Amino acid sequence: MSVLVAGGAGYIGSHAVHQLLDQGKQPVVIDNLRTGHKASLPKGAVFYEGDIRDREFMKSVFRRKRIKQVLMFAAHSLVGESMEKPLEYYDNNVFGTQVLLETMVEFGVRDIVFSSTAAVYGEPAEVPIKENAPTMPESPYGETKLGMENMMKWSGTAHGLRYVSLRYFNVAGARLNGRVGEDHRPETHLVPIILQAALGQREAITIFGDDYPTRDGTCIRDYVHVEDLISAHLQALDYLQKGGSSDVFNLGSNEGFSVKEMIETARQVTGRDIPEQRGERRPGDPARLIASSEKAKKVLGWEPKRTDVENIIRDAWNWHRKNPQGYGGI
C-alpha cells in the first residue's frame, strides 16, 4: 500500500518522502518539477513526472499503484506572486486539487492530508491564532488554499472523502544530514535569504519594513522546523487511518520572532557577518502571525522536537553550507 505524495520533489514534500521511507512506508511521488528538484528525492523513490491538472496522468498513476492515502503539497505558495498572477494560482491550486480529488473519488481513495497556510486567516484580530479564528484571506494565495479546504469539505459530505488540513505558519530548517533542504529559484523566504547573505551570495538582507506596530518595528512570524511539520503529517495519516474525522490544525510554535531577531540569531549561529539594509514594506504582509498549536498537540499527539529558532537556523545553515548552489550543485 502506498502513500501518494503530490508535490513530493518540493522543499516540504521531499522531507515527507524521506520520513515516509524512514517509517517503512511506500511513497509514490508525483511532481511536475516546475519548482521541485528530482535530486531531493531519495534513491529508489517511486517517482512519476507529471502535473496534477492532467487527468490522464493522474489516472495512470492511480491505476499503476495501489494508493491508500494522499499527502498533498502540489501548489503555488507565494503571497506576492499570487497578487500578480491570481488566475495562475486558481488554475494550479484550485483546479489541480479538483482533479486530484476527482481521481481519489474515482479510485475509492478516502484519506488526504493537505498543506494549508496561515494566510487563510489574513491579518488576525488576536494572537496566538486558534483554528476557529475567522478566515479572511488577503491574497489569492490564501483564498485558493481556503477554497481547496472547502472543496475537500464538500467532497467529504458528498463522497465520504476524509481530510486533515494543516495550516502552516513559517516553515524553515532542513533534514539533519544536510542532504535535503530549501532551494527555491528565485528565493523569497527569510531564512534562506539570510543564510545566502551569510555565505556572501547576497550583499545584504533587506528588511521589508521597520515601522510595523511590533517590539522592534519588524514583522513577527512563528517558525516551525520542517521535520516537525512533516511529523504532524504522518501523525495525521495515522489519525485518518484510525477513523479520525476531518479537521483543521495550525502548525507553529506558539512563539513569535521578528525579522531583526531572526537575523541576529543567524549571526550568532553562523558566526558570520550578515549585513542588513532597510527596505519598503512588502504588500500583503501582516504585522504578526503566531499560531496556537494546542489542538494538533492534543488531537494528533504532535510533539515538535526541533522547533526552536536556533535549531531551525543551524539545520538550515548546515544544508546551505554543504550545498551553496542548492540542488544545482549536486
Ligand code: UDP
Ligand atoms: N522578509 C524580509 N526580507 C526578505 C524576505 C522576507 O524582511 O528578504 C520578511 C517578510 O516581510 C516577512 C518575514 O520576513 O515578515 C517572513 O517572510 P517569508 O517570505 O519567509 O514568509 P511569509 O511570512 O511570507 O510566509
